[in-house]
Amino acid sequence: MRISEIKELVEGTADAAFALDPQGAVTAWNRAAVELFGISEADAMGKHCREVVKGMDECGHACTENCIIRQRAQNRQLVHNYDLQVQTKNKREWFNFSVLIVNEVKSTNPYTIHIARRADLQKRFEILMRDFVVQQTSLPEVNMGEILSAKNSPTNSVDLSKREIEILKHLAKGTKTAALAEKLFISRTTVNNHIQHILKKLNAHSRLEAVRRAEQAGLI
Numbered sequence: 001m002r003i004s005e006i007k008e009l010v011e012g013t014a015d016a017a018f019a020l021d022p023q024g025a026v027t028a029w030n031r032a033a034v035e036l037f038g039i040s041e042a043d044a045m046g047k048h049c050r051e052v053v054k055g056m057d058e059c060g061h062a063c064t065e066n067c068i069i070r071q072r073a074q075n076r077q078l079v080h081n082y083d084l085q086v087q088t089k090n091k092r093e094w095f096n097f098s099v100l101i102v103n104e105v106k107s108t109n110p111y112t113i114h115i116a117r118r119a120d121l122q123k124r125f126e127i128l129m130r131d132f133v134v135q136q137t138s139l140p141e142v143n144m145g146e147i148l149s150a151k152n153s154p155t156n157s158v159d160l161s162k163r164e165i166e167i168l169k170h171l172a173k174g175t176k177t178a179a180l181a182e183k184l185f186i187s188r189t190t191v192n193n194h195i196q197h198i199l200k201k202l203n204a205h206s207r208l209e210a211v212r213r214a215e216q217a218g219l220i
Contacts, residue, residue: 001102003027006111009102016095016116019102022109024049024070036116038089049114054087057154059216066203068154073101073112082154083119094120155217158201167194168220172211 001009010017010028016036019028029044037044037052044052050063063084072079079099085092100113160168163184170180177195181188195207204210214220 002105006102006104006113010113013115017113018044018049019111019113020049020070021104021111022070022074022107024065024067026052027111028113033116036088037086053084055084056086056092057082057084059155059213061155061203061213064203066200068158068201068203069099070112071201071203072157072159073099073110076101076110077157077159079112080157082157084154086116093118094122155202155213155219158217158219160198160201160214160219164194164198164201165220167191168198168211168214171195171207172215172220 006019007028010019011030013030014032016032017028017030018026018033021027025046025048026044029039029041033044034040039052048065049055049067050065053063055063069079069082079101081096081098083094083096085094095116096119098115098117100115101110102113104111166184167180170183175183177188177191181191184191195210198210199205199207202210202213204213211220
């Protein structure tokens with residue numbers, strides 16, 4: 001598919017839609033996106049997605065350069081729809097995003113098309129009910145974890161191996177590298193390599209942040 005065809009595809013939806021190149025820069029921005037975000041096509045083109053959308057997931061994590069959705073696209077893994085709070089021209093609102101991965105003839109890595117549909121009222125009600133249940137009930141810890149987990153966060157799309165999940169569970173308990181290596185019968189170097197892969201996949205800067213993201217998304 002050529003860039004011109006990707007732009008036609010983006011322009012052909014009534015919902016706000018935009019296309020991103022493999023680096024996450026805007027390459028197509030339809031009229032509905034102009035109306036929604038209050039940003040002209042000329043101003044959006046070439047800018048990184050996070051600069052124009054200013055997204056934040058339901059765990060409170062802002063969009064960054066090392067986007068989880070982009071990671072999956074680069075690995076040509078299908079992406080589930082996800083909820084994101086974005087900055088529209090009037091206020092911050094919740095939207096549900098669908099993602100289409102497309103191949104561009106001159107690029108070895110795929111482009112992505114993102115289609116946004118309003119979900120603000122439903123999402124705010126969902127969060128309000130979740131907070132109410134947490135504050136007003138005394139549910140067992142296992143049920144509380146289920147309620148608090150973010151069901152439609154981009155982090156839910158992360159593919160962690162069984163070993164990575166096992167390591168994350170140990171990290172959540174405060175297990176140190178040496179003890180973890182001994183428990184799993186692997187070297188410290190191997191443990192650290194696994195942890196680096198986990199940090200990259202979860203777009204986290206520390207072990208604690210990785211554990212928090214995984215817990216909030218219900219991955220562990």
